[in-house]
Amino acid sequence: MEINGAKALIESLGREHADTIFGIPGGTVIPIYDELFQQNVVRHYLVRHEQAAAHAADGYARATGKVGVCLATSGPGATNLVTGIATAYMDSVPIVALTAQVPTEFIGNDAFQEANITGITLPITKHSFLVNSAEEIPQTIKEAFYIASTGRPGPVLVDIPKDAQTGTVRFEYPKRVHLPGYQPTYEGHPRQIKRAAAIIAEADRPVIYVGGGAKLSGAVEEVRILAECIAAPVAMTLMAMGTLPAEHPLSLGMLGMHGTKYANYAVTESDLIIAIGARFDDRVTGKIASFAPNAKIMHIDIDPAEIGKNVRVDVPIVGDAKRVLQKLIPLVKNTRTKAWIEKINTWKREYPLTYEESGLKPQFIVTEISRLCPDAVICTEVGQHQMWASQYFSHRDPRNFISSGGLGTMGYGFPASIGAKLGRPNEVVFDLAGDGSFTMNCQELATAVAYDVQVKVAIFNNGYLGMVRQWQEMFFDCRYSETKLSEINFVRLADAFGAHGIRVDRPSEVAPAIKEALATPKPVIMDFRIDPEECVFPMVPAGAALNEIIDTKSGRRSHK
Amino acid sequence: MKHTLSVLVQNKPGVLARTAGLFSRRGYNIESLTVGVTENEEVSRMTIVVSGDDTVVEQVTKQLNKLIEVIKVTDLTKESYVRRELVLIKVTAEGINRAEIMQLVDVFRARIVDVAPKSLIIEVTGDQGKIDALNSTLKQFGIKEIARTGTLALGRGAKVIQSSKE
Numbered sequence: 001m002e003i004n005g006a007k008a009l010i011e012s013l014g015r016e017h018a019d020t021i022f023g024i025p026g027g028t029v030i031p032i033y034d035e036l037f038q039q040n041v042v043r044h045y046l047v048r049h050e051q052a053a054a055h056a057a058d059g060y061a062r063a064t065g066k067v068g069v070c071l072a073t074s075g076p077g078a079t080n081l082v083t084g085i086a087t088a089y090m091d092s093v094p095i096v097a098l099t100a101q102v103p104t105e106f107i108g109n110d111a112f113q114e115a116n117i118t119g120i121t122l123p124i125t126k127h128s129f130l131v132n133s134a135e136e137i138p139q140t141i142k143e144a145f146y147i148a149s150t151g152r153p154g155p156v157l158v159d160i161p162k163d164a165q166t167g168t169v170r171f172e173y174p175k176r177v178h179l180p181g182y183q184p185t186y187e188g189h190p191r192q193i194k195r196a197a198a199i200i201a202e203a204d205r206p207v208i209y210v211g212g213g214a215k216l217s218g219a220v221e222e223v224r225i226l227a228e229c230i231a232a233p234v235a236m237t238l239m240a241m242g243t244l245p246a247e248h249p250l251s252l253g254m255l256g257m258h259g260t261k262y263a264n265y266a267v268t269e270s271d272l273i274i275a276i277g278a279r280f281d282d283r284v285t286g287k288i289a290s291f292a293p294n295a296k297i298m299h300i301d302i303d304p305a306e307i308g309k310n311v312r313v314d315v316p317i318v319g320d321a322k323r324v325l326q327k328l329i330p331l332v333k334n335t336r337t338k339a340w341i342e343k344i345n346t347w348k349r350e351y352p353l354t355y356e357e358s359g360l361k362p363q364f365i366v367t368e369i370s371r372l373c374p375d376a377v378i379c380t381e382v383g384q385h386q387m388w389a390s391q392y393f394s395h396r397d398p399r400n401f402i403s404s405g406g407l408g409t410m411g412y413g414f415p416a417s418i419g420a421k422l423g424r425p426n427e428v429v430f431d432l433a434g435d436g437s438f439t440m441n442c443q444e445l446a447t448a449v450a451y452d453v454q455v456k457v458a459i460f461n462n463g464y465l466g467m468v469r470q471w472q473e474m475f476f477d478c479r480y481s482e483t484k485l486s487e488i489n490f491v492r493l494a495d496a497f498g499a500h501g502i503r504v505d506r507p508s509e510v511a512p513a514i515k516e517a518l519a520t521p522k523p524v525i526m527d528f529r530i531d532p533e534e535c536v537f538p539m540v541p542a543g544a545a546l547n548e549i550i551d552t553k554s555g556r557r558s559h560k
Numbered sequence: 561m562k563h564t565l566s567v568l569v570q571n572k573p574g575v576l577a578r579t580a581g582l583f584s585r586r587g588y589n590i591e592s593l594t595v596g597v598t599e600n601e602e603v604s605r606m607t608i609v610v611s612g613d614d615t616v617v618e619q620v621t622k623q624l625n626k627l628i629e630v631i632k633v634t635d636l637t638k639e640s641y642v643r644r645e646l647v648l649i650k651v652t653a654e655g656i657n658r659a660e661i662m663q664l665v666d667v668f669r670a671r672i673v674d675v676a677p678k679s680l681i682i683e684v685t686g687d688q689g690k691i692d693a694l695n696s697t698l699k700q701f702g703i704k705e706i707a708r709t710g711t712l713a714l715g716r717g718a719k720v721i722q723s724s725k726e
Contacts, residue, residue, distance in 0.1 A: 117576065118574065121576060122577065122581050123585050126628070127627075127628040130573070130574065147628060179628060179630040180570065180631050181569070181570060181627070181628055181630045181632075275589050303626070304625070305619065305622035305623050305625070305626050308615070308618065308619075309619065347652045373620065512615050
């Protein structure tokens with residue numbers, strides 16, 4: 001049967017089980033919207049800014065493990081997706097971004113609402129396609145989903161000119177992809193795995209350093225087994241929080257710039273770093289020359305280009321984390337870490353995460369959310385609140401912590417939480433936000449209300465772009481250049497959109513507010529008026545070694 | 561140190577932009593890049609000369625391999641290979657100089673492919689050393705224009721770089 005390209009697109013999405021898409025119509029994308037109107041294969045959610053469509057698709061993908069899909073018109077619609085695509089790229093999130101394009105005969109003519117989106121997104125996509133005709137749509141969609149979701153996941157963009165949408169195709173969904181240059185390595189090399197086991201057996205002070213790759217590969221269980229089997233502590237990146245539950249005795253929490261002191265001390269003094277699906281980002285390593293100076297480094301990653309990119313690696317293993325660990329675990333044995341674990345436990349007792357309990361403290365709010373909703377999906381924006389969310393929430397599952405790590409995109413969390421809630425409708429979903437970040441995509445309150453997506457937003461309102469203010473306080477003599485934000489009445493903002501707003505000024509009001517939010521069958525904004533000059537500690541200044549940690553306001557550096 | 565990479569890619573629009581873009585955005589320097597279709601018309605070969613130490617070249621290779629349309633990357637520098645470049649040189653050639661230039665052309669086994677009253681175009685093929693030598697010899701007469709293809713290369717012997725990973 002011959003159908004048009006737009007219908008072929010929707011049929012193809014159906015074959016890929018992409019039942020949820022986020023987007024906004026516009027001139028060149030009308031034929032696709034016309035077909036969306038006449039089908040029930042996919043459910044489309046109208047957002048209010050294309051950036052939110054990309055973030056919602058991303059949040060949906062992170063929460064469910066499926067591929068997220070967003071749709072935008074040509075030109076400004078497509079360029080508005082860019083921040084969301086870059087966010088997904090940096091954190092290896094599988095999304096397919098569909099953009100309409102001006103008809104092929106106008107491409108290159110600076111036509112109305114034309115932008116070379118495949119060119120613009122070249123450095124921030126895993127791959128991209130410019131479709132030439134309706135016939136190419138099924139094969140392209142098949143390949144786009146395949147590329148996005150396999151190997152190291154990432155965003156794929158498919159640009160579809162208007163005449164390809166309206167042209168006809170005899171629809172047949174392809175069974176296979178034709179990608180001769182794309183064959184990810186899943187199985188680790190057996191000899192390297194043996195070498196790894198031998199090195200682990202000789203380690204006295206091993207540290208497992210886990211990144212987001214472990215959850216992407218479904219290796220959460222394997223990481224725990226490895227850790228327990230060799231009695232090695234586990235330090236996690238922002239992307240990996242919850243891979244080992246916070247309460248687990250071997251958990252060191254987060255490492256890096258705002259990591260726990262004991263995680264950073266452990267890394268610095270270790271004699272073997274076992275990196276799993278992590279990329280030695282500068283926020284994690286601090287000054288590279290002083291990163292784990294006495295350690296051998298083992299690196300398991302599915303992306304060969306990550307190995308040896310930032311640090312020298314002694315035992316590289318290219319492969320899928322789950323499969324590699326399954327092969328490695330039966331071979332490992334280590335009975336030498338008793339003294340090491342004792343030392344770490346001493347550090348844990350000596351240097352716990354702490355804050356002063358006076359006034360309304362953000363750390364207290366996170367602790368309360370964690371206590372009342374331990375299984376909630378926590379999305380965050382970017383900044384101080386993000387670090388507090390990472391540090392003080394008792395994470396249990398890495399798929400329940402959704403945050404823009406690599407790109408650090410303010411405005412990410414709220415639309416991502418909408419995507420997460422739609423992907424996992426039976427769970428409680430929070431967006432922990434700063435007042436600065438939240439206003440970057442607060443128009444999505446309209447989306448949340450329109451589709452009754454009952455996300456609970458907790459704004460840590462300090463009236464500042466807080467993280468920048470913290471840096472200005474610590475490193476720029478308190479010159480608060482353009483970081484003071486004007487007052488916003490978030491309760492009335494919620495009200496204007498038809499959501500529910502709650503203002504909280506005192507610690508005693510925190511738990512009741514969270515309970516009220518959970519009991520209110522609506523999107524809710526909690527406006528927590530926190531101590532405006534609270535800082536995130538501990539902190540390793542940018543470019544310093546991991547053991548050069550500032551842990552109080554007075555800027556006292558403890559050096560170990 | 562210079563490395564000559566032979567890169568087999570799918571012959572598709574945009575693949576050149578993707579490959580060349582990779583070099584600029586990751587901060588690698590390209591000395592030359594040539595591209596043309598291979599014996600299999602679905603596959604093109606790019607010959608890329610990059611300078612950098614071994615770690616840089618290792619990263620370049622890995623990043624190239626990450627591109628979906630890149631089928632195979634081989635560092636020819638690690639083996640024995642033939643390297644050629646074709647260059648056209650338009651040189652000022654008047655009066656007595658013409659004979660001398662023609663003699664030089666013979667010595668270098670180059671060819672004259674265009675003759676005009678005041679200039680000649682010389683075509684020369686060879687490796688970098690030969691071309692540089694001819695270039696500096698012709699300088700005294702006045703070089704008006706130069707066009708170079710960039711380096712082309714193939715590994716020596718019967719071994720081939722498979723265009724399929726399957």
